[in-house]
Amino acid sequence: MKYKAIIFDLDGTLLDTLEDLANSMNQVLKSQGLPIHEIEKYKQFVGSGMYNLALRALPLDKRDESFIKHCQNLMQEEYKKRWADTTKPYEGIPELLDRLTTLGCKKAVLSNKPHEFTQLIVKKLLERWSFDAVFGERPGVPRKPNPAGALEIAKLLDIPPKEFIYLGDSGIDMNTAKSAGMYAVGVLWGFRDADELMENGADLIIKTPIELFSVIE
Numbered sequence: 001m002k003y004k005a006i007i008f009d010l011d012g013t014l015l016d017t018l019e020d021l022a023n024s025m026n027q028v029l030k031s032q033g034l035p036i037h038e039i040e041k042y043k044q045f046v047g048s049g050m051y052n053l054a055l056r057a058l059p060l061d062k063r064d065e066s067f068i069k070h071c072q073n074l075m076q077e078e079y080k081k082r083w084a085d086t087t088k089p090y091e092g093i094p095e096l097l098d099r100l101t102t103l104g105c106k107k108a109v110l111s112n113k114p115h116e117f118t119q120l121i122v123k124k125l126l127e128r129w130s131f132d133a134v135f136g137e138r139p140g141v142p143r144k145p146n147p148a149g150a151l152e153i154a155k156l157l158d159i160p161p162k163e164f165i166y167l168g169d170s171g172i173d174m175n176t177a178k179s180a181g182m183y184a185v186g187v188l189w190g191f192r193d194a195d196e197l198m199e200n201g202a203d204l205i206i207k208t209p210i211e212l213f214s215v216i217e
Contacts, residue, residue: 003183003216005106005132005159007150009168010113011046012190014093015125019086021046024078025057028071034059043191047170049112049137050075076114083121090189092209097129105216108133108153112143112172132157145175150182165215171200185212 011017019039026036037045037057045056054071055063100107109131111118118136133153137143141152154161166177169190177184178201186197186205197205206212 001103001105001216002163003105003165004163005108005154005157006100006165006167007108007110007153007177007182009170009173009190010109010111010118010121010136012043012169012192013167013173013187014089014109015087015121016090017083017087017121018042018046018191020082020084021053021079023085024082025053025075027078028054028074029057031074032062032071034062046191047112047172049143050079050114079117083117084124087121087125089125090209094128096209096212097126099213100216101129103216106132106157106159108157109135110144110149110153110176111136113137145172145179147176147180150176150180154180154182165212167212169197171196174200174202177201183215185215 008014022039022042029036045053051068051072054075055068058068058071109118109122113136115136115138119134122131122134133156135149142148150166151161154164161181164182165185166173166182167185167187168174169187170192174184174186174197184201184203186202188194188205188207194205204215
C-alpha cells in the first residue's frame, strides 16, 4: 500500500459530536444569562479547542479574556456531564475502521478537543478498534493547524509523513495535513463544506467513508 497509516480528526470526522457540544455550551450561556445558538451554528464554532468555542459563542461585548476563560471552564464541566448523550460514529465509520484493521493500516486520532476528553471518548465509543496513538490538545504542544501533533504521531509510529493519509472535515485539518507533508483528505459528512476544504489544500474530498479505499487500495 502507498499509504501505511491514517490520522483521523475526531469531531465531525469519526464521531458526530455536534449536539452534545452545542447543548453543553448553550447551558453555559443560559447560566450566564446570555442568548443561546441553534445547533447548526456550532458547526462554525467548533474545531479550534474549547477556548475558541467559548469565544465564538459569546456576544461581542462579553469577550474579555477572564470571562472567556470562565466560560471555557464551565463548558468543560458541562461537557463532562453530557458528552455521550447523543454522540456516535458517523454512518460507515465502523465498516471503514474494520477494513483498515484487516488491511493492517495503522490508525491514530488527533483532535483539538482537550486530551482527557479525546482519550475518554475514543476509549468508550470506539472501543472495538485499536488506535496506535490518540492525542487531544495538550499543554506544550501547539494545537492544529500546527503540524506538531501530526509529526509526533509519524515519529511515534516510525512511518514517514508522506505515507500518511490525514482525514478531516475542516480547513484546519487540511492545513495540518499539508504542513505535515501528509495526503489531505476532506470529508463532507462533517461540519464544514467542500469550498473550505478545497481552499485549504485538500488533495481529495469524499462523501462517504468507503470512498477512502479508492486511495488506499
